[in-house]
Amino acid sequence: MKSRFLLLSSIVLSSFLSVNSIAQHRLSDNKEHISPLTREYIYPTRIVWSEGDVLQAQNLLNEGDGQANLTNTHSVILKNTGKATSSILVDFGKELNGSVEIVTGMWAGNAARNIRIRMGESVSEAMSDIGEKGATNDHAMRDFTMKLPWLGKNQTGESGFRFARIDFLDADAELHLRELRAIATYRDIPYLGTFKSSDERLNKIWDVGAYTVHVNMQDFLWDGIKRDRLVWVGDLHPEVSTINAVFGYNEVVPKSLDLARDATPLPGWMSGISTYSMWWIIIHYDWYMQHGNLAYLEEQKPYLQNLVKQIISKIDGNKESMDGTRFLDWPSSEDPLAIHAGLQSMTILSLEKAALISEFLKDEETKKLCEETVLNLRKHLPEHNQSKQAAALLSLSDMMDPMQAYNEVLSVGGAKNFSTFYGYYMLQAMAKAGKYDEAIQIISTYWGAMLDLGATTFWEDFNMEWLPNATRIDEPVPAGKVDIHGDFGAYCYVGHRHSLSHGWASGPTAWLSEHVLGVQLAEPGGTKYRIKPNLGHLDFVEGTFPTKFGVIEIKHSKNANGKVISKIKAPRGIKIVK
Structure with missing residues (x-):
């Protein structure tokens, strides 16, 4: 009797181990189906x-x-x-x-x-x-x-x-x-990049921008978690800039870029928008500069070569004539002059980046084609039409003097006519003009106003003219007050359809790390950096920046004479150059 019991126990145990082994084997064969989310x-x-x-x-x-x-x-x-x-x-x-x-x-x-x-x-x-x-x-x-x-x-x-x-x-x-x-x-990932200054409002803005992108880093990199739970490639550019400054490498970026590529066989434009295919090129350039993965860049070569030819085929003489949806951002979408100026600039910027990528890939033919086309495009200078979006892109593409862009357009009205998406490029153009403290003030006024209204993430759009008599988003709207969420918005984001967590609005986080903390790439591959702080009115700024070999630790402070004293500690493998 005992021997039968032992035999039965052995059979049951053997069956259990066999089933368990199969289950483990199945899990190991399907790792791509395991969620990266917590x-x-x-x-x-x-x-x-x-x-x-x-x-x-x-x-x-x-x-x-x-x-x-x-x-x-x-x-x-x-x-x-x-x-x-x-x-x-x-x-x-x-x-x-x-x-x-x-x-x-x-x-x-x-x-x-x-x-x-x-x-x-x-x-x-x-x-x-x-x-x-x-x-x-x-x-x-x-x-x-x-x-x-x-x-x-x-x-x-x-x-x-x-x-x-x-x-x-x-x-x-x-x-x-x-x-x-x-x-x-x-995604349960550490905040490797940090930012702390003598201005607590600025610190909060950096944190909220970082969180806005983090909450949108789902299976793919979305633009919004309520509405626009989609991969919009142009919108990804400020998000990827923030990811580089806060999280460093994360697989959600190449995964999303590849989705956009694979979902858009040429001659289609990504998301139906010509500039979004151009942003795809620019993001790949930025991603390689930061992380130096040449093998991944090589995977993009066939698509990039044909995309470059497609962009060039949409040039009439020395002017862009892009088809598809002609779009920069929503606030500029009814201004054809601004859109043309922006598209002319975007065509130049994307082809310049494509030429550099082609140099990395040793593709001399594509590089030459891009460079020759850019020289031709520079013969035509479009009208900015007082659009801050257009002036910013004209400045960043070296089609307009940075100080002229600032004095004539970007400085007019302060934060008036800023937008949460293209505000990032307006800030970049202000930095190019050396107007760092003025940009800091814009960040505090424009993005800070959303915090004053109860925001814990930054919004799809915001207009300074919405502020008078507005109620915070975390309170019921009393009679006689303005509903900041329900009473405003336009285009695809009217009223409550307006997304209050939009990754494209995170630009100040990336900007503050680049221009105030002062971290800038010196060479492709993410191993050499320049540290060029611009404190403006700040007494000090300190923080960290993620690299492939660890974080760079930085502290800048002003002495009694106003001179900035810097302390920098870089991990092994990272070189800080002048």
Whole structure:
């Protein structure tokens, strides 16, 4: 009898090990299907509003264990009498990408309960109906009904949000909530780059720009986590600049660039926009300069060669005549003169970068073709039409004197007519004119205004003219006040459709690391850097910058005479040059 038992045990154990081995083998064969994303539970930080019969609401602020059980003492009770409904709105403290999970308690009977949930990037969006001031479910479901089980839990799909409103819908019934929490989905990666100065407002702006990009680093690099959960290649350029300054190398960048390439067989333009295919070239140049992966650059060679020929085929004499959507950014989209000036400049910038990439790849034919075309394009100087977008690109492409661009256009009205996307290039053009402190003031005024309105991430667009009488996004809108989210916006981002977490708005983070902390690449490959600080009115600035061999540690401070004293520590393998 004993021998049979031992034999049976041996067979069972052998079967278990065999199944376990198969499972391990399957996992190892499918690593490309393992998510790079982490899930973290985020609990509400405050109750913003409630209505109806809501008992023990503050219990929703308690961190729990996510498990339903038979103890009901700590539940929040929403009680409906007749057809009257009870509701509650919570704040998770910061914008995030993820879902909402609800853990339920025990009520009389075991019938499921019906709720409506509305997630919002602002209080006003979470309080709105679909169609009200542009509120929508585009790209992500953020307003819908769902059932909750008795003594169980349920999750929503993902969206970008900070606030969540729960409406209990069942007549003459109770709903017991043990927990209401967000499940944030993000890449668990360290912030290798840092920035700290004597100006706390500037420090906060750097941090928020970094977080805005981080929250959009999902499976691919998105532009927005609520709307525009897509790979928009032009929008990636400021995002990639921020990634280089904050996170260093991350696979989400080449993965997204390759997606755009593979999804856009020529003669198509990426995202249907000629400048976006040009940005693809510029991003590849910047990525190689920082990380020096020649093998990856080689993979782009066939597509790049044909893209260059396609761009050149759209030149009429010495003027660009790009087809597809002719686009710089939304605020400039109704100005054909500015768009032409921008496209002429973008064509020059992209072909110049393509020539340098071709030099890295030892492709003399493409390099020569690019250089000859650029010389021809420089014979035509377009009109900027007082557009800050156009003037910035004309300056950056050396088609306009930097001081002239600053004095005639960029300085006019200060932060007026800045945009969250092309504001990065306006700042770069100001730096080229040596107007560093003036650029710092613009950053503080324009991007800082979003922080004053309660932002924890930077927005798809912002206009200084929206400010008078505006309510913060983290407060209900009182009568007689302006709804900063619902009452403004244009083009594709009217009202609540407006994304309040848009990666293209992160430009100040990259700019501050490059021009104030002063970190600039000296040679391709990411091993030689120049440190050229521009403190402006700041007393000191310190921080780190990620490289392939570790972080560069930097501190600049002014002495009693105003002279900047620098302390720099570079990792082995990184050379600091003058």
